[in-house]
């Protein structure tokens with residue numbers, strides 16, 4: 502890949518990935534008779550709605566799990582879900598499955614994870630994995646997946662053959678749809694991942710150039726940013742972290758789709774490194790005939806679901822917008838809200854002390870705060886607003902930080918300060934809304950037009966952020982109204 506691509510914008514990075522992808526599309530994705538006996542092609546293609554599987558007619562995953570010593574409840578089937586791709590559902594002809602029943606059990610040898618090196622090829626793989634930053638753990642596991650995908654007689658082939666050929670994560674979006682996200686924190690993450698993949702491709706190719714062919718971790722296969730992106734997305738969208746926090750790919754279990762209100766959960770038995778380790782999916786509720794088996798992937802904002810899994814939840818009660826705690830921005834927001842002479846950019850010493858306790862001031866301060874999610878207003882932001890709008894340090898002594906950070910504790914410093922703090926939050930919401938270039942109506946019109954999948958995901962993502970901000974504004978406005986009318990003027 503060209504050196505200039507290392508500093509690529511999301512658009513150019515995507516273009517480069519896409520170019521690689523298109524070039525590789527001509528090679529076979531399946532066990533081809535022309536490939537060497539040790540290796541299988543690592544090529545990938547771009548995202549599509551109903552992702553085909555790596556093998557056009559993959560082996561039966563349920564049967565493979567059973568054959569290898571796993572348990573699958575007789576009622577379970579892998580079936581197409583109209584919106585979520587493949588899923589696991591209960592087709593019990595003889596009734597419901599009661600809570601507590603084991604649905605799937607995998608013996609310790611079925612999960613796919615990074616392993617202790619067993620030879621020179623594994624040593625190289627571990628060295629490559631060590632070059633990946635911890636936050637991109639999915640790439641580390643992805644390298645292991647690529648190794649097994651490249652191996653023609655892999656034990657995990659029946660599992661790998663059933664993996665999607667493409668993913669709808671934003672690293673594979675056309676440049677226009679990356680721009681369509683309109684949300685800087687996510688754009689930053691996408692850009693970072695694209696740049697990493699392009700750099701890592703070069704590092705891997707340099708390293709593999711010097712490795713004898715018998716020690717090649719990918720059996721002589723070329724690895725590029727496109728195949729690396731496929732592997733990273735497969736791992737980020739399907740791996741589970743169990744007790745040991747070691748991420749693993751769990752065959753069949755990873756066919757279960759997500760719900761915040763799931764009917765099943767994962768249970769790990771035995772320690773991660775012990776031979777008797779097993780992973781089970783257990784029914785949490787009564788599972789009725791034809792119900793999908795769902796797991797909760799985590800209570801996260803849509804940024805996480807889109808970046809790692811390639812989908813957006815509508816509505817998502819955990820969605821939020823991030824902003825940076827910044828005195829000048831808060832002064833501007835406060836003034837726009839009609840608060841007289843706010844003092845955010847020049848706090849008094851006693852206010853600075855409290856900001857330090859909130860980790861919003863001084864060395865190592867974490868300035869990222871949020872609006873939305875279950876807390877509605879980030880507790881640290883709320884406490885800072887309350888404290889900086891107060892002019893009497895004495896009034897604060899009665900309250901601990903927990904009280905100051907809670908929106909449920911009504912007006913701890915009095916209704917006038919509370920009204921000013923909440924109005925500042927309203928102004929911050931208005932500023933956050935203005936960062937999106939399009940209006941809610943525009944987004945809704947685009948979605949009604951049935952756009953391509955990647956455009957739909959990007960527009961749905963930003964639309965949900967806007968709905969969430971409007972919800973926060975309504976909630977905060979209600980709270981302002983509930984404050985005593987005569988004292989609520991700043």
Ligand SMILES: C[S@@+](CC[C@H](N)C(=O)[O-])C[C@H]1O[C@@H](n2cnc3c(N)ncnc32)[C@H](O)[C@@H]1O
Pocket residue numbers: 584585586587588665738739755756757758759760809810811812813
């Ligand atoms: C662990 S896999 C589940 C199996 C997957 N549906 C498949 O076809 O292989 C996770 C992927 O399923 C899809 N998915 C799972 N839950 C979803 C949901 N609630 N809404 C939309 N897509 C979902 C997303 O594509 C996600 O990346």
